[in-house]
Amino acid sequence: MIEFFEGILLQLLIFFADLTKSSGLAIILLTLFIRLALYPLTWSQSKSLAAMRELQPKMQELQRKYKDKPQEYQKKVMELYQEHKINPLGGCLPMLLQLPFLWALFRVLQDFPLEQRQFLIWDLAGPAGEPLWILPLLSGATTYLQMMQTATGDQSQKAMMLIMPVFLTWISIQFPAGLVLYWVVSNVFSIGQQYVINKQLAAAKKGDKAG
Numbered sequence: 001m002i003e004f005f006e007g008i009l010l011q012l013l014i015f016f017a018d019l020t021k022s023s024g025l026a027i028i029l030l031t032l033f034i035r036l037a038l039y040p041l042t043w044s045q046s047k048s049l050a051a052m053r054e055l056q057p058k059m060q061e062l063q064r065k066y067k068d069k070p071q072e073y074q075k076k077v078m079e080l081y082q083e084h085k086i087n088p089l090g091g092c093l094p095m096l097l098q099l100p101f102l103w104a105l106f107r108v109l110q111d112f113p114l115e116q117r118q119f120l121i122w123d124l125a126g127p128a129g130e131p132l133w134i135l136p137l138l139s140g141a142t143t144y145l146q147m148m149q150t151a152t153g154d155q156s157q158k159a160m161m162l163i164m165p166v167f168l169t170w171i172s173i174q175f176p177a178g179l180v181l182y183w184v185v186s187n188v189f190s191i192g193q194q195y196v197i198n199k200q201l202a203a204a205k206k207g208d209k210a211g
Contacts, residue, residue, distance in 0.1 A: 005104035013108065024119025027178050031185040034101055035193070042190070046197040049150050051086050102179065109176040122177035129173030135180040140169030142187035149194050 012033065016026035035042075058080060066073035109125050117124045121131060128135040144165040172180045 005100045006107050009101065009104050010108050022119065023117055023124050023178070024122075024181065027119075027124065027181050028185050030105075031182050032189060035186055035189045039193070042193060043197060046150075046194065046201065048086055050198075050201050051084060055080060055084060055086070102182070105182055106176065106179050109178045117178075119177075119181070122181070124178035124181070125176050127174050128177040128180035133173065135177055135184060136169045136172035138184045139172040139180050139187075140165040142184055142191065143168050146187050146190050146194070149191060149198075 009030065012030050013023075013026050016029040017023050020026055020029065059077060062073055062076050062080070066076060117126075122128065122135065123130075128139075144161065147161045147164065168183075172183070
């Protein structure tokens with residue numbers, strides 16, 4: 001499966017690089033292409049997260065009521081999801097679908113066939129932390145902003161919202177700059193896309209209430 005994605009990404013990178021004469025711009029265009037292709041799932045994810053945010057008061061009430069009965073609490077939560085037709089795993093699906101693309105791009109960048117691997121100050125196949133930590137820091141910052149934007153209000157998310165950006169900053173230092181560039185552009189695109197989707201969902205909700 002990874003070889004399949006690797007071949008597709010390689011051909012798309014070559015196409016965009018021939019088009020733009022820049023490997024860095026090719027990765028940016030590839031990122032936008034993938035994110036647009038995943039838009040239907042992103043929309044579904046956003047609706048699921050919005051519904052879960054609205055259910056937080058009820059979930060907190062269940063948590064207080066069944067604080068000494070964790071199994072009963074989980075049962076009631078699942079019943080609440082079923083009642084409101086919410087898939088609790090729906091928010092994870094777009095992220096999981098990105099993993100094959102990330103791993104395939106990592107392998108493509110290890111043996112990048114294009115002669116011009118330089119983009120601004122980075123060697124796209126070299127560590128993102130050299131010569132400066134700009135890309136790793138952007139990786140952590142944009143991840144934090146994206147997580148803030150999609151937070152449902154669940155208390156268990158707070159620790160993850162602090163740990164995950166720091167962890168991604170740390171591992172990004174040694175990852176290929178091209179891979180981190182992909183991640184940063186993907187996050188920035190997601191933040192803008194989520195802003196638009198939130199506006200659309202709010203407008204739709206307002207219209208339903210008015211109706």
